[in-house]
Amino acid sequence: MPLKSINPFTGEEINSYDIFSKQEMNDAIDDVAKNQKSWELKSVKERFKLIAAVKNHLLENKERFATLMTAEMGKLKSESIAEIEKCALLCDYYMEVSEEMLQPEEIKTDAKYSGIDYDPLGNILGVMPWNFPFWQVFRFAIPTLIAGNGVLLKHASNVAGCAVALEEIFNVTKEGVFATLLISAKQVEEVLANDKVNGVSLTGSEAAGRSVAALAGKYLKPSLLELGGNSAFIVLNDCDIDRAVDDFIVGRYLNSGQSCVSAKRLMIQEDIHDTFLKKLKAKVQEFSTGDPNWKNTKLAPMARKDLAEELEAQVKESIKKGAKLYYGNERSGAMYKYTILNDVAPGMPAFDEELFGPVTAAIKVKDLDEAIALTNNSKFGLGVSIYTSSTDAVRARASEFNEGAVFINSIVKSDPRIPFGGVKNSGYGRELAKNGLMAFVNQKTIYLKD
Numbered sequence: 001m002p003l004k005s006i007n008p009f010t011g012e013e014i015n016s017y018d019i020f021s022k023q024e025m026n027d028a029i030d031d032v033a034k035n036q037k038s039w040e041l042k043s044v045k046e047r048f049k050l051i052a053a054v055k056n057h058l059l060e061n062k063e064r065f066a067t068l069m070t071a072e073m074g075k076l077k078s079e080s081i082a083e084i085e086k087c088a089l090l091c092d093y094y095m096e097v098s099e100e101m102l103q104p105e106e107i108k109t110d111a112k113y114s115g116i117d118y119d120p121l122g123n124i125l126g127v128m129p130w131n132f133p134f135w136q137v138f139r140f141a142i143p144t145l146i147a148g149n150g151v152l153l154k155h156a157s158n159v160a161g162c163a164v165a166l167e168e169i170f171n172v173t174k175e176g177v178f179a180t181l182l183i184s185a186k187q188v189e190e191v192l193a194n195d196k197v198n199g200v201s202l203t204g205s206e207a208a209g210r211s212v213a214a215l216a217g218k219y220l221k222p223s224l225l226e227l228g229g230n231s232a233f234i235v236l237n238d239c240d241i242d243r244a245v246d247d248f249i250v251g252r253y254l255n256s257g258q259s260c261v262s263a264k265r266l267m268i269q270e271d272i273h274d275t276f277l278k279k280l281k282a283k284v285q286e287f288s289t290g291d292p293n294w295k296n297t298k299l300a301p302m303a304r305k306d307l308a309e310e311l312e313a314q315v316k317e318s319i320k321k322g323a324k325l326y327y328g329n330e331r332s333g334a335m336y337k338y339t340i341l342n343d344v345a346p347g348m349p350a351f352d353e354e355l356f357g358p359v360t361a362a363i364k365v366k367d368l369d370e371a372i373a374l375t376n377n378s379k380f381g382l383g384v385s386i387y388t389s390s391t392d393a394v395r396a397r398a399s400e401f402n403e404g405a406v407f408i409n410s411i412v413k414s415d416p417r418i419p420f421g422g423v424k425n426s427g428y429g430r431e432l433a434k435n436g437l438m439a440f441v442n443q444k445t446i447y448l449k450d
């Protein structure tokens with residue numbers, strides 16, 4: 001079965017792509033592995049030539065790539081443009097800091113010299129999701145390449161056009177150290193079994209994470225997992241409500257709610273609970289929904305009709321278990337309109353699972369203690385936001401959150417300069433910042449006695 005790209009807004013097929021045969025897949029791996037041998041001998045500075053060319057090609061073709069992204073997975077055109085610009089910033093960041101970060105590090109001992117060299121591991125497979133089809137690939141591939149590795153990409157099946165475009169972008173200087181493998185999830189095992197492949201980074205669902213981590217164990221390859229989340233967004237009585245409402249709308253509804261760090265569980269302290277929800281509803285009901293290419297649209301369709309149907313079933317089950325529908329819950333094909341559930345509690349899908357779409361799960365809480373207990377009552381642990389004016393007091397309690405990140409008076413977001421990753425079923429390992437460069441290196445001990 002070929003990989004098919006379907007426009008989720010129109011329902012039309014955009015393109016179809018033949019899946020690689022075993023031979024084609026192995027040939028692509030062989031080519032990258034051969035080129036990686038000379039790539040790793042280049043200095044970090046020399047490797048920047050590729051990164052700079054990638055960045056330029058990306059920006060020169062911004063309109064074309066943004067149009068493709070929006071057509072394949074439905075996100076707002078303005079969000080596609082912003083995603084491309086963020087990828088370019090990530091290139092700039094790593095070109096600024098990597099040389100110093102990858103320098104050998106001396107450690108004083110009784111030897112004449114001892115320390116650590118940061119060498120590449122070889123060729124790393126990235127198994128990537130569709131929700132940020134360029135950003136997810138860039139944040140994995142740029143530091144991995146700069147560290148001297150080759151990169152193999154298995155992208156999500158519904159964004160095969162983006163996968164092909166990414167191969168064009170990363171091969172703009174003909175280094176040949178990046179290849180897109182148009183393969184199915186089942187073929188991932190054959191890639192990991194290949195001796196020329198030395199590690200895997202997966203961003204995706206828990207199910208995919210379990211499966212790829214098991215394969216990484218079977219073939220003894222290092223792995224990094226960035227999985228799902230059901231992040232809490234805690235609003236305390238002493239916060240600036242209007243600012244919190246505006247931020248929440250971005251945090252929950254950006255990318256049609258299809259982000260791992262979306263503010264999925266909204267915990268509002270009791271004194272401001274009703275006011276907050278009223279303000280939230282008043283704002284979202286004024287926003288336009290629909291065509292992702294229209295400049296005034298605020299909420300675009302979800303990436304696939306089946307995902308919208310799955311979300312609708314989770315909402316239905318939550319209502320059956322006692323959640324109250326406060327606003328919305330209208331679906332047509334992949335278009336799911338703004339939805340707010342209230343009185344959400346443990347035992348409902350809206351609390352226990354990840355709602356990967358534009359649905360708010362509101363919960364009234366007595367105080368910060370209750371909010372911390374409810375935040376931690378989750379199989380996930382990606383990030384939490386707390387809105388308050390008692391910033392020092394809340395910062396002092398950060399260690400009580402079993403999360404990969406604590407953001408105060410900000411939505412949880414990724415930034416090239418700070419590490420990103422989760423705990424519990426949200427995965428392990430960290431991307432971005434220095435951690436991203438270190439994800440797939442051999443931290444080689446050097447010891448020179450005299």
Ligand code: NAP
Nearest residue numbers: 128129130155156157185188204205208211226227228260
């Ligand atoms: P997905 O269905 O798990 O797919 C992600 C990638 O894994 C795709 O390339 C998919 O290929 C592949 N895959 C799926 N099952 C696999 C298996 N058994 N073996 C090998 N590969 C497999 O996830 P998605 O629907 O694309 O993305 C949404 C999920 O990603 C959400 O849970 C979201 O929270 C998470 N996510 C996490 C982060 C983070 O940084 N923590 C960021 C973004 C998204 P096919 O498309 O061919 O099935």
